[in-house]
Amino acid sequence: AQSVTQPDIHITVSEGASLELRCNYSYGATPYLFWYVQSPGQGLQLLLKYFSGDTLVQGIKGFEAEFKRSQSSFNLRKPSVHWSDAAEYFCAVFGGATNKLIFGTGTLLAVQP
Amino acid sequence: ETGVTQSPTHLIKTRGQQVTLRCSSQSGHNTVSWYQQALGQGPQFIFQYYREEENGRGNFPPRFSGLQFPNYSSELNVNALELDDSALYLCASSLVTGGSYNEQFFGPGTRLTVL
Numbered sequence: 001a002q003s004v005t006q007p008d009i010h011i012t013v014s015e016g017a018s019l020e021l022r023c024n025y026s027y028g029a030t031p032y033l034f035w036y037v038q039s040p041g042q043g044l045q046l047l048l049k050y051f052s053g054d055t056l057v058q059g060i061k062g063f064e065a066e067f068k069r070s071q072s073s074f075n076l077r078k079p080s081v082h083w084s085d086a087a088e089y090f091c092a093v094f095g096g097a098t099n100k101l102i103f104g105t106g107t108l109l110a111v112q113p
Numbered sequence: 114e115t116g117v118t119q120s121p122t123h124l125i126k127t128r129g130q131q132v133t134l135r136c137s138s139q140s141g142h143n144t145v146s147w148y149q150q151a152l153g154q155g156p157q158f159i160f161q162y163y164r165e166e167e168n169g170r171g172n173f174p175p176r177f178s179g180l181q182f183p184n185y186s187s188e189l190n191v192n193a194l195e196l197d198d199s200a201l202y203l204c205a206s207s208l209v210t211g212g213s214y215n216e217q218f219f220g221p222g223t224r225l226t227v228l
Contacts, residue, residue, distance in 0.1 A: 032214050043219040094214050099169040103155030
């Protein structure tokens with residue numbers, strides 16, 4: 001069955017430090033993968049997506065993610081975190097014929113000054 | 114260009130009642146998907162409407178139903194509310210043109226509390 005796992009429920013980093021949020025997926029074919037960010041009381045904003053081609057994708061707000069088929073992973077990275085990056089981050093895979101997005105349980109990011 | 118809007122923002126109901134949530138899709142979009150996000154969880158797909166017909170459904174009971182109107186706005190109806198229905202309900206719209214994936218744009222959600 002298609003699924004997404006985000007192993008880290010909560011991460012705290014210092015402002016200016018680098019960030020990596022983990023995502024593992026289970027999908028039979030070539031996946032379409034996404035990272036979304038959700039600020040308190042807000043909907044979901046798309047940070048970046050991977051469909052095919054270059055396995056390192058660039059997104060908004062200085063985020064990037066790398067698709068690694070051998071590890072079934074799509075980890076999100078940022079070289080220097082800003083206080084405004086504090087939010088919840090969701091990894092998702094497109095469920096193909098089911099026409100839905102399948103989300104992980106999210107990683108809550110806290111940023112220390 | 115107007116984004117996806119949802120109403121109401123917050124709603125409190127009691128067990129057994131019925132609720133209707135509304136979503137206006139982004140201009141030019143023809144498809145609406147609904148998701149339920151329980152506290153501490155990721156969004157779960159409820160169903161999708163394309164050209165006024167249900168076009169995919171997740172693992173939700175029949176008391177969750179929906180409509181899509183000719184202007185592509187949509188309603189989510191939940192009958193016989195249960196405590197576990199308390200969640201953030203997200204609507205997402207997209208323009209389906211026959212490709213394999215069409216980006217979904219999310220609204221801010223409706224926070225439903227069932228007492």
